[in-house]
Amino acid sequence: MQNGDEGGNGTGRSTAVITRSKTKTKRPSLYRVLILNDDYTPMEFVVHVLERFFQKDREAATRIMLHVHNHGVGECGIYTYEVAETKVSQVMDFARQNQHPLQCVMEKK
Numbered sequence: 584m585q586n587g588d589e590g591g592n593g594t595g596r597s598t599a600v601i602t603r604s605k606t607k608t609k610r611p612s613l614y615r616v617l618i619l620n621d622d623y624t625p626m627e628f629v630v631h632v633l634e635r636f637f638q639k640d641r642e643a644a645t646r647i648m649l650h651v652h653n654h655g656v657g658e659c660g661i662y663t664y665e666v667a668e669t670k671v672s673q674v675m676d677f678a679r680q681n682q683h684p685l686q687c688v689m690e691k692k
Contacts, residue, residue: 612691614667616659618674619686620651628683633659636673661692 616637618629626648633644637659651657662670667689678685 611663613661614664614689615661615692616667616670616687616689617656618647618651618659619688620655621684621686624678624683624685626652628678628681629685632674632677632685636670636677659687 618632629648629651630641630644633639633647634641637644639647639659647657647659659670661667671687671689674685674687678687
């Protein structure tokens with residue numbers, strides 16, 4: 584006859600180890616939205632764009648516009664890909680509607 588613990592239906596205890604794997608969430612890539620200088624778009628229009636689409640106050644918008652004017656390019660903000668893409672589209676559409684050649688682009692940070 585078998586010992587009561589060896590038959591598989593005995594009272595022997597077994598232990599199981601449960602491990603939890605931590606899932607690391609990766610931060611989304613960020614993109615800089617830039618306005619490029621041109622010789623035709625009025626400065627006031629650029630300030631208006633910065634206020635309307637990037638929620639800049641008059642002083643910050645003017646400072647960015649002057650940077651664009653003097654250096655050829657200026658940063659409007661840093662966003663996730665989808666937000667940056669939307670901002671660029673909105674600015675480009677608004678510029679075309681107002682018949683300005685203003686260029687807005689995004690680049691990975």
